[in-house]
Amino acid sequence: MAEPLKPKERVKIPRQAMPEQPALARAHNFQEVNLGLQVVAAEHEAQRCLTCSDPKCVQGCPVGVKIRDFVELVLSGDYLQAAAKIREDNILPAVTGRVCPQENQCEGACVLGNRFSPLAIGNLERFVADYERATGQVGLPTLAPPTGKKVAIVGSGPAGLSCAGDLAIQGHKVTVFEALHEIGGVLLYGIPEFRLPKDIVRQEVDNMRKLGIDFQTNVVIGKTVTVDELFDEEGFHAVFVATGAGLPRFLNLPGEHLGGVYSANEFLTRVNLMKAYDPSHYDEPIYDCRGRNVAVVGGGNTAMDAIRSALRLGAKNAYVIYRRGEEEMPARREELHHAQDEGVQFLTLHNPIEFLGDARGYLRAVRLTRMALGEPDASGRRSSAPVPDSEFELPLDVVIIAVGTGANPLVQSTTPDLRLNKWGYIIADEESLRTSKRGVFAGGDIVSGSATVILAMGAGRKAARSIHQFLCDGAW
Amino acid sequence: MFPIVQARFLSPDVKQFRIEAPRIARKRKAGQFVIVRLHEYGERIPLTISDSDESDGTITLVVQGIGKTTRLMNQLEAGDAVLDLVGPLGEPSHVDRFGTVVVIGGGVGTAIAYPTAVAMKQAGNRVISILGARTAELLILEQEVRATSDELHLLTDDGSRGERGFVTQKLQELLDGGTEVNLVLAIGPVPMMKAVADVTRPRAIKTIVSLNPIMVDGTGMCGGCRVQVGGASKFACVDGPEFDAHAVDFQILMQRNSLYKEQERAALARFEADPTPDREHVAHCHLEQQHPAAGPRAGVREGGECRG
């Protein structure tokens, strides 16, 4: 247990650094980069909290985690209680502690940040969640008596999982349908092992199995079974669509069919879901990156994950090609810095215009143009435009396209009465998450477009409340 | 876990499986496929649904052992189980009353073309089938195809069964002889499909091919299966696998299909040297009763449940 300090003393404590694997070593393995705070560091960090009466961090959190309260529990050494406190609002603390963009959320709002470094909320969250996992004492909630109602959840990403958990607690019979052979959505096939160990996701899913949730992998809703059949033939009373934004976007540039040109989804799926980084045990192949030149096009988390994976697969040169500047990159700052430390080279203000191949149809180079920043565009980011006569060739063996994804269409195309927006995302009421079809709710990336784990989780919880209401009163 | 209830060789390298997958058996249409993963360390490979039986909840797959995964699969027997099986994927064949339809199957392509031939026949078409293989023992499903065809032509490269020659020669002969053909469906090795397209192109006969690019998820999520059709990029797993043969860029397909040649060769060599580890990863099911008398769930796995 750590002594509470006076505010003046609190601000004198420096933000506790997250211990990391050394950059040069970790650039060659798939083990987790961040090692987690030790108890002493966690106590020091918790002591920095000003315990504001009106905590801004809580407002900064998309799901309103009671941050001040859990940090106080850390201070009193009650780590399991601290984890339970987070779980009241966030069922995946070991995940969000690792992957939330804290700098734009809780930590961005922390008043310490006005003059000092903000409280390391994400690291503390991870600390208590890991402690809880290590003890194996995840407090399973008590379940309400069975209601006899059946709910189908389509998609097992954070939105689907959190909705499933909440509904099971309320006594409903929940079945989660997943198209792939493993549960977890992007947490599993997208975010790499070195940032989010898959055992964490698996353990959370096992906990949910204990709540009586039935997970059915290898079921593609819209193909194996349609939404209408879920109601009419399989007896479900409500359906939550949480299929994510998994459709890869390409650049539509010449040469995109060349061998060595990947979508980030394909590259990351091969590496993470299919474990192509471990060829002595797993069969799924991936282009041999050893000693090769590899680039990713894009500046988000996906781009960082892809290029850092390529580096770990042995790339000689690993480049990020991004059409705007570093400031404009949407990736989490920590990922950006980790990538830089590991030796990734940044070609900001560059854009590809053509992929060039050899006679066998393999990529050999990319033609780039330099870009210049202009005025802020609709999204508030500064747009960029090509600099005339600035083209050049960069020799490349592999290029990974990470310029965003679109709505996964298989549910929509087989459920004609679901209303969609012009990009093919499902339209759902902001509060109730009801769609245009009675009994069908939708949330997460399939409604918002690509967003974040915490927002998807928040949507899942919101949907659970609304579905519970619907199952109780039948009103639509 | 998907129990194999029947397995038999159709030719030395081609094996036919009946596998329990009731949801898929109920849903699938001609031209659709599944993605299979044999065990926890395995890759995901696409296989066409050759047939299905809704009453006992099984689907039929026909597998040609060409590399590590398909050769491992062809070592499986009734009572073994496939870990993952998902489908039906892809767009069904466009079946209509076209008139006269020529169905061309090369090698294992015969098994892929067979369900569509059946559907074409049922839709009231006159079906002329042309099956080709290197040699007699590699010809498969002859009886089945004969039963669904108004005319059947067999060709082998060495003349050991049927006529000597290539399927394209027979097609050319039919066309030159004045047979009026409204649609050609050609499924087999890429060079064969390309050659068929070249025969029908000058006569502007609508020709459909089923493409076999390398796939991962099979649901449109990775783009690895992209093919060039009419200058546009299409995902074979959701937009296909059948496309207009005259618009397909076969060159790109062949190049993309050889992307992992080295890894494939190495994997096969390792497997041939010692298949034991892989075979040990395969799960087994007790088949409680003799199929097909068994109910909708014939298999129960030790320590787990077999689910179709």
Ligand SMILES: Cc1cc2nc3c(=O)[nH]c(=O)nc-3n(C[C@H](O)[C@H](O)[C@H](O)COP(=O)(O)OP(=O)(O)OC[C@H]3O[C@@H](n4cnc5c(N)ncnc54)[C@H](O)[C@@H]3O)c2cc1C
């Ligand atoms: C590489 C990468 C890195 C990221 N990094 C971060 C990060 O650091 N921090 C952060 O907050 N966010 C990050 N994100 C974004 C975040 O992962 C997503 O916003 C979040 O996962 C969305 O959750 P979801 O539940 O809506 O959908 P998803 O996680 O996409 O899950 C949808 C699931 O539905 C399944 N599915 C789709 N169609 C069907 C169907 N027809 N039938 C059955 N199942 C279906 C899919 O297979 C998938 O498993 C990252 C995304 C990617 C791709």
Ligand SMILES: Cc1cc2nc3c(=O)[nH]c(=O)nc-3n(C[C@H](O)[C@H](O)[C@H](O)COP(=O)(O)OP(=O)(O)OC[C@H]3O[C@@H](n4cnc5c(N)ncnc54)[C@H](O)[C@@H]3O)c2cc1C
């Ligand atoms: C829609 C579709 C339907 C198919 N139906 C059948 C069928 O009914 N019966 C049958 O025997 N074969 C079928 N195939 C081909 C079959 O999927 C490949 O033969 C199999 O994947 C080879 O795997 P392998 O490990 O045995 O051989 P490998 O040595 O790994 O590969 C041999 C060749 O098979 C192709 N291949 C490899 N991996 C994949 C993959 N993941 N996806 C697709 N192709 C791959 C490549 O061209 C490769 O060069 C189909 C393919 C597609 C796309």
Ligand code: FES
């Ligand atoms: S196999 Fe992944 S998109 Fe077709």
